[in-house]
Amino acid sequence: xxxxxGLAVWIDDAAALTEEGWSGSADAWxxxxxxxxxxxxxxxxxxxxxxxxxxxxxxxxxAIDADTVKPEATLAAPTTAGPFSSLDLQVDATDDRGLSQIxxxxxxxxxxxxxTQSEIADGxxxxxxxxxxxxxxxxxxxRYNAHDVGGNxxxxxxxxxxxxxxxxxxxxxxxxxxxxxxxxxxxxxxxKLHDAGKIDKVELNGVVxxxxxxxxxxxxxxxxxxxxxxxxxxxxxxxxxxxxxxxVTFTLx
Ligand SMILES: [Ca+2]
Ligand SMILES: [Ca+2]
Ligand SMILES: [Ca+2]
Numbered sequence: 001x002x003x004x005x006g007l008a009v010w011i012d013d014a015a016a017l018t019e020e021g022w023s024g025s026a027d028a029w030x031x032x033x034x035x036x037x038x039x040x041x042x043x044x045x046x047x048x049x050x051x052x053x054x055x056x057x058x059x060x061x062x063a064i065d066a067d068t069v070k071p072e073a074t075l076a077a078p079t080t081a082g083p084f085s086s087l088d089l090q091v092d093a094t095d096d097r098g099l100s101q102i103x104x105x106x107x108x109x110x111x112x113x114x115x116t117q118s119e120i121a122d123g124x125x126x127x128x129x130x131x132x133x134x135x136x137x138x139x140x141x142x143r144y145n146a147h148d149v150g151g152n153x154x155x156x157x158x159x160x161x162x163x164x165x166x167x168x169x170x171x172x173x174x175x176x177x178x179x180x181x182x183x184x185x186x187x188x189x190x191x192k193l194h195d196a197g198k199i200d201k202v203e204l205n206g207v208v209x210x211x212x213x214x215x216x217x218x219x220x221x222x223x224x225x226x227x228x229x230x231x232x233x234x235x236x237x238x239x240x241x242x243x244x245x246x247x248v249t250f251t252l253x
Pocket of ligand 1: 067070071096097148
């Protein structure tokens with residue numbers, strides 16, 4: 001005697017489900033419809049064996065029990081809008097059943113500039129995707145999400161940031177009140193500093209002088225004993241807010 005009672009229960013359960021009410025992926029719904037129709041055929045087949053009945057019931061049960069819960073993706077980095085000399089990103093994700101992929105794409109306006117992703121092995125319940133993306137100077141939008149093994153996709157998060165990959169400039173200021181040159185060396189020297197992404201600070205022979213963050217700045221009246229300056233060779237490193245540097249060497253008398 002073939003027992004089809006278990007199969008009948010799963011068919012009833014499947015009949016109660018509608019595509020409109022289905023919160024899972026389209027692929028999972030298609031699999032459910034296929035399993036449901038196959039189960040009905042087996043139920044109607046008077047010649048079906050118990051193995052065929054049990055297999056149809058298992059297939060339908062698995063399709064009904066599909067993963068219908070979306071993963072969640074969160075942006076771990078960046079945490080500020082920059083500017084950065086390049087993009088260091090990290091997206092963390094979790095899922096109730098298992099992740100398959102985490103994606104982070106960089107857009108300029110509506111144009112995709114760079115796509116990065118990590119495959120998550122073995123359906124791990126949590127995962128992380130990190131990437132470094134070199135980009136030209138400008139304003140960008142990061143869009144990121146996570147996919148689970150059931151084909152569900154998390155909400156897509158967005159984050160605006162700017163890139164400044166251009167080093168600042170340092171120009172010797174003219175005028176004897178600022179700069180006194182004797183050939184290739186100086187009694188004293190002053191610099192005009194500029195950066196489109198704003199000057200942050202200078203470092204003179206390892207001595208850091210923080211400057212208010214502005215596009216234009218100055219480092220004036222550098223002479224031995226001032227700001228870490230010494231007689232002989234000096235090294236001035238100018239930093240912008242993004243961390244790009246310009247190194248200037250000069251000799252003081
Ligand atoms: Ca899921
Ligand atoms: Ca810059
Ligand atoms: Ca500063």
